[in-house]
Amino acid sequence: MRVEHQLRAFEQALKSYDGNLPLHRFLPTYFKQNKQMGSSDRRWVTRHLYSFFRLGKALPQLSNEQRLSIADFLAHDTLSLIVEKNLPDFVAKIHAPFEEKLQFVKSQYPDFNLEDVYPPHSFLSSDVDKTAFYKSFFSQPNLFIRVPAENISTILTKLQNENIAVEQISETALSLPNGTKLETILEDGSYQVQDLSSQHTGSYFKPNKYDKWWDCCAASGGKTLLLHSLEAVVELLVTDLRESVLLNLDERFKHAGIRKYHKKELDLLKNNDQILHHYAFDGIILDAPCTGSGTWGRTPEMLTFFEERKISQFATIQKAIVQNVGKYLKPGKPLIYITCSAFSAENEDVIKHITETLPLTLESMEVIKGYQNNADTMFVARLIKTQD
Numbered sequence: 067m068r069v070e071h072q073l074r075a076f077e078q079a080l081k082s083y084d085g086n087l088p089l090h091r092f093l094p095t096y097f098k099q100n101k102q103m104g105s106s107d108r109r110w111v112t113r114h115l116y117s118f119f120r121l122g123k124a125l126p127q128l129s130n131e132q133r134l135s136i137a138d139f140l141a142h143d144t145l146s147l148i149v150e151k152n153l154p155d156f157v158a159k160i161h162a163p164f165e166e167k168l169q170f171v172k173s174q175y176p177d178f179n180l181e182d183v184y185p186p187h188s189f190l191s192s193d194v195d196k197t198a199f200y201k202s203f204f205s206q207p208n209l210f211i212r213v214p215a216e217n218i219s220t221i222l223t224k225l226q227n228e229n230i231a232v233e234q235i236s237e238t239a240l241s242l243p244n245g246t247k248l249e250t251i252l253e254d255g256s257y258q259v260q261d262l263s264s265q266h267t268g269s270y271f272k273p274n275k276y277d278k279w280w281d282c283c284a285a286s287g288g289k290t291l292l293l294h295s296l297e298a299v300v301e302l303l304v305t306d307l308r309e310s311v312l313l314n315l316d317e318r319f320k321h322a323g324i325r326k327y328h329k330k331e332l333d334l335l336k337n338n339d340q341i342l343h344h345y346a347f348d349g350i351i352l353d354a355p356c357t358g359s360g361t362w363g364r365t366p367e368m369l370t371f372f373e374e375r376k377i378s379q380f381a382t383i384q385k386a387i388v389q390n391v392g393k394y395l396k397p398g399k400p401l402i403y404i405t406c407s408a409f410s411a412e413n414e415d416v417i418k419h420i421t422e423t424l425p426l427t428l429e430s431m432e433v434i435k436g437y438q439n440n441a442d443t444m445f446v447a448r449l450i451k452t453q454d
Contacts, residue, residue: 119370125177193433218240271293280302282391290327350394354384408433434446
C-alpha cells in the first residue's frame, strides 16, 4: 500500500535525522544518499518531517505515526494518506478553520496541551501573546520581499500575470506563498527577500545623509540593504566573523547597486581597537547572534532539538558584543539592537543590562509580533549614546 510506503520512508528519514543540521540542509543530502526515492517520495518525506516537528513535544506518549497524523491534520488543509489511515474521523474536517481543527484534536486527545508545542515557553517575552504564538507554528511563514515604492505596482503586476498569489502589505512589502520561485520572473536587484518583521526594524534606523554607519554582524547584508533603501548617501562599514558570508554580501550589494562600502572580517568578542581605533559612527546596527526562537516556524525541528542552556549562552555573547561595539558610537547617536528571538533573556533583559552598565539610554523598543502576519517574531531597540 502507498500509505505504508510513505510511513516507512518517513520513519527512515526521521531515524537518520539528529538535529545537528537545519532540516532544509539535511534533506538535500539525505535525498542524494537515497537516490531510489522519486520526486513524490521526496515531496511526502519533506511534508511529513516538517509536519511532525511542528507538534513540538506535545502528546509524547503517542507513537511517531500517531503524532505525525495529528500534526499533519493541523498543519495542512490538503488530505494525506496517513491522516486517512489513522484518523478517519478527522477527514471531514481537513478544510475547517484552524481553531475548529484544534478544538477537535483536543476533544479526541484530552492530554493535548498547546503549551507543549513550544517547550521553552516560560522564557518568552511578556509582550508575546503565547496562545497566538504557539498556534503560529502549525503553518510555514510566508515569503516576503521588499521592493522600491516606485516599482511596486510594476512588480505586483508581473507576479499577478504569473498567477502568483501575491499581497501588498505596505508601500514596499509584498507577501507571497512560501517557496515561490522568483528568479525567472523578477530581475536581480529589483527586489530583496526579507521577512516582514525584519523590514519593520528599519523604522528604528532613522539615518541622515552623509552619516557613517556600521552593520557589525552583517551576515549577508540584509540590514545594510534596508539602511541603504532608507538613505543611499551613507558611508558603510560591514563586518562579520565569517568570511564566507561576507562573500555572499558582495554579490547582493552588487545586484542592489551598492558600490562604495568598507568590509572587514572581525570577531566582536575580541578587542578590535587596533583595527577600529580611528572609527566613530553615526549609527550602529547590531543584528545580534541569538537562538532564533522567533523563527522556528521556518525551522520547526528546533521545537524538538533546542537546548535551553543556549539561551544564557547567547545572552552572554550579546552583552559582550554590545560592550565591544558601543565605544565606537558618537555621543547622541543610535545603536540599533535586533534579535530574531522571542526570549526575554535575549531581549528586554539585555537592554536592561546595557542601560545599567553602559553610557546608552533606551529610546524605544518593541517585540515585533510576526505571528500576527505569518512572519517571524523579532525584537528591536533603539539606544542613544550619552556622553562618555
